[in-house]
Amino acid sequence: MKDNERQEIEKFGQLQENGIFTMTIIGEIEGHQLSAQNAKTTKYEHMIPALAKVEQDESIKGILILINTIGGDVECGLAIAELIASLSKPTVSLVLGGSHSIGVPIAVSTDYSYIVPTGTMVIHPVRMNGMVIGVPQTFDYFKQIQDRITGFVCHHCNITRARFEELMMETEMLTKDVGTILVGKEAVEEGIINDTGGIGDAMKKLHSLIDSKKKKCYTN
DSSP, rough: OOOHHHHHHHSSEEEEETTTEEEEEEEEEEEEOOOOOOEEEHHHHHHHHHHHHHHHHTTEEEEEEEEEEEEOHHHHHHHHHHHHHHHHEEEEEEEEEEEEEEEHHHOOOOOOOOOTTEEEEEEEEEEOOOOOSSSSHHHHHHHHHHHHHHHHHHHHHOHHHHHHHHHOOOSSOOTSSSEEETTTHHHHHHTTTEOOOOOOOOOOHHHHHHHHHHHHHHHO
């Protein structure tokens, strides 16, 4: 491995090899506010330019997104998901340990998604830290954010809006919160993730999508 490749992995969790760009989304998705110094984070300001560069790099044929996140900044996480969804190159995601909260839109933003059998997804309503002003405008703002997330998720996977909101508002599963935990195959059965599998399955699918795109370009 070259020194510059090692540095990319160590600093940004990114690797480009054989036409495949591998990007990791781990820990907390850090956005406009800095996370604690001892927290593992995926930095929004690193992800956005990296994805823009991937779109313009002709040597990159496909993108693999490896996910193990507890969630984080809602606005920035949704922006990352929107950017991934708008890429013209084939994309595949693989949920490893978990893809919680705002990690759900990121997991479904790719052309095809996988989750390992022990992987988890946590679906819950929007939460906000710090002081909240208890006025109708605040609750309207919360609902607006939640509608954006719900709309994005339901547009990019096979779950209905009604079912997704039902999972989001479940009161009997999480002891200190509202929401639902889906493990592996459950996320597939709900229509959120396409299939269960591991890194080999994800790579095989990505190469298949790349080949399909090549054939389509040739026929056109």
